[in-house]
Amino acid sequence: MANIRELDPSASPLDYFGYELRRKREAAGMRLADLGSVIFCTGSLVGQIETAKKVPTREFAERADAALMTDGFFSRLVGLVLRSQLPTWFQAFADMEGRAAYISTYQCQLVYGLLQTPDYAAALLTVEHRDRVEEMVAARMERQRILEREQAPALWVILDESVLYRMVGDREVMRGQLAHLLSFRHNPWVHLQVLPYSVGAHTGMMGSFTVLRFDDHPDIHYSESYDQGHMTANPQVIRERSVGYARLQATALSPEESADLIARVMEERYGQQQDPGVA
Known part of the structure; x- marks a missing residue:
């Protein structure tokens, strides 16, 4: 008889998802x-998700809801599961980002996470998280769902020109990523500017940063070091960075x-x- 791994549903969102998936599948009399x-995957994959060895995608959750007639239970839960796959130090910012009414960010090295394609994100994550790329990409794509909400935040992104030339993945990945950026050209809630090399020294040279604004919460400034994020609502920091961002907007190319x-x-x-042989 197979040795079935028993999960503690209180251990993590992933464990809770697996525990409930098994419980509801067995209640439905399904192997x-x-x-x-029914949901177009292997029984092995279902088993891996039930034992918390594999992270479910949103598509899997939606199909499981339809097959088990669970009234959107797994679709609601999968967001929490995917959020838990983000680095622990990043989760607090992702939560605040999801609540913001206005997001303004300057990125000196990479495309902002909310605008990354799956292939671009995978190429980035492969560098240091080769064993967790699939679930981390899924988590990043889940994070982007805030742009699809009826009350989506206003997003203003300034990219250093070098971001366009830094090869992440291969040419096909970069072409897809730049095409994705262009797809926002007529989106009234997403504004993208490029800071050209010709600007020279500028107020963003100390690194990437993001300012979140809320309808009912103090503004937050966010920046990152190698293994942690730094959030502050210090009014002086917000003031200085907001002015710095306005200067970047003024010197960047128009949208x-x-x-x-x-x-x-x-x-x-x-x-x-x-x-293909040309650099």
């Missing part, structure tokens, strides 16, 4: 393979000029006609 065939530059880099540097 692992039965549920797998229209930025889109034109992104499109040009996408074609000239990552275009399909380019010789």
Whole structure:
């Protein structure tokens, strides 16, 4: 007889998801393979999720709800599960980001997480989290769902021009990422500017940072070091960084000029006609 791993549903959101999935599947009189065939995956995958060895995707949760007639239970729970896959030090910021009415960020090295494609995110995460790429990408994509809400936050992103040229993954990944940035060109709630090399020294040279504004909460400034995030509502910090951000906005290319530059880099540097051997 198979040795079935018993989960403590209070141990983590992932354990709770697995515990409830098994309980509801068995209550429905379904074997692992039965549920797998209905939701278009293997019984083995269902078993791995039930034993908390695999993190469910939102698609899996939605299909499980439909198959087990659980009235959106797993779809509601999977957000908490995916949020728990973010680095512990980052979870507090992700929670506040999800509540913000206005997000303004300057990024000097990478595309902001809310605008990353799955392939770009995977290429980044592979560098240091090769064994957890799939679940961490799923968590990052879940984080982006705030942009799809009826009351989505206003998002203003300034990218250093170097972000467009820094190869993350391969040319196909970069082309897809830049095309994704261009897809926001006419989105009234997402504004993207590129800070060109020609600006020279500027107020963002100490590193990337984000300012969150809320309808009923003090503003928060966020920055990162190697293994931790730093959040503060200190009024002086907020004041200085807000002024610094306004200066970056004033010196960056306009959203229209930025889109034109992104499109040009996408074609000239990552275009399909380019010789793969050219750097």
